[in-house]
Amino acid sequence: MVERVRIDHVGHRGDGVSLAAGNAVYVPYALGGETVEVDHVAGNHPDRRKLLAVDVASPDRVEPFCPHFGICGGCAIQHWAPAPYHAWKRGIVAETLAQAGIDCDVAPLVDAHGAGRRRVTLHGRFGTHDVLKVGFSAASSHDVIPIHRCPILDPGLEGSLDAAWALAESLTSRMSVTKPLDIQVTATANGLDVDVRGSGPLPTALITALSRVAEQHRLARLTRHGELVLQRLAPTVRMGRAEVTLPPASFLQATIAGEETLASLVAERVGKAKEVLDLFCGVGPFALRLAEKARVTAYDNDAGAVAALVKAARTPGLKPIKAEPRDLFRRPLAPPELRDFDAVVFDPPRQGAQAQALKLAASKVPVVIAVSCNAATFARDARLLIDGGYRIETVVPVDQFRHTPHVELVARFTR
């Protein structure tokens, strides 16, 4: 049923929200103040509408720069001018914290898109008539939108789409791949690092075929489910003074500018601390920079990431870094283990770090710095620290996932 609705504002997921009917109705790609024509969405989505036409456009509406925008699910927002977009993204953090009763200042949004995303996960799937499609998931569906160019990628990912198509074609032409393929490509100093998932076990002939594609596309490394298929060059990235060889599929900040921004916000807040604990350290983007001035102890449950950090920690000129694998959800560091640190940094996955925050709240650590990619779980963990006697300073929102509703933040707590 086609209706005309007025949009009140853009919600935290990037959809236009209309409150006219009493209950919120969500319209992707619509902006606050607009009057739009919408239709109901098939399936069980009573509160969602499909945008058919913009009758009265917002003065903040701009032309999207990508021809796939609105079909490809990779970007939610390309149709909004930068200033209101920045205000909205900062507002996601400010409103989430206010709703959770966390009283603090929120700084203006720091843009950290830089040269673009340095890692991309492409999907390979057969469409109608058994035609292979390689690209991104469609908006609100598992369909794959075939893509040959994506303007938000770092130039270091040049050739990533061609390589992904070639790998998917090579796999699907020689075996019946019924499951979707996930092809993760990371830009490294020595070329593209590719990990293919979803193909299941492969016969030797197919591994040989994949190796040939890796050679043709001059990939630095090709792995399948993290297992090495071919390595031409070590896939390394620079982190401060250190060079880190990436383990396949370990966590990596989405943009170089994002990693550098987060690391420098962390370093400023660590200040002159001599003994620093880096929890959820990954391959060490914070630890390796902090070790230019302080001794660092680091934990993460990804043993491959920790091993990469241990190796990079041998970089001449760095102070000692002790890094060990540890599950911080099940075995958070307890107050006696936290006693000797001047500052603790924690940067958990989206679930947050509830168990560790509880232990920190009971500790005497003078400075705690949180980095988060989820304002809601951050608010929950911040509440634990504040109830434990910490004061929260100005929270800085960081935008490395431009064109999406994802936002990172850095916050310092002191006691």
Ligand SMILES: C[S@@+](CC[C@H](N)C(=O)[O-])C[C@H]1O[C@@H](n2cnc3c(N)ncnc32)[C@H](O)[C@@H]1O
């Ligand atoms: C948001 S990433 C941050 C990594 C690193 N600080 C960085 O900036 O690259 C979260 C990290 O938490 C780790 N992680 C996830 N669950 C964990 C757990 N239960 N215990 C310890 N580390 C965990 C992941 O391996 C990942 O490296």
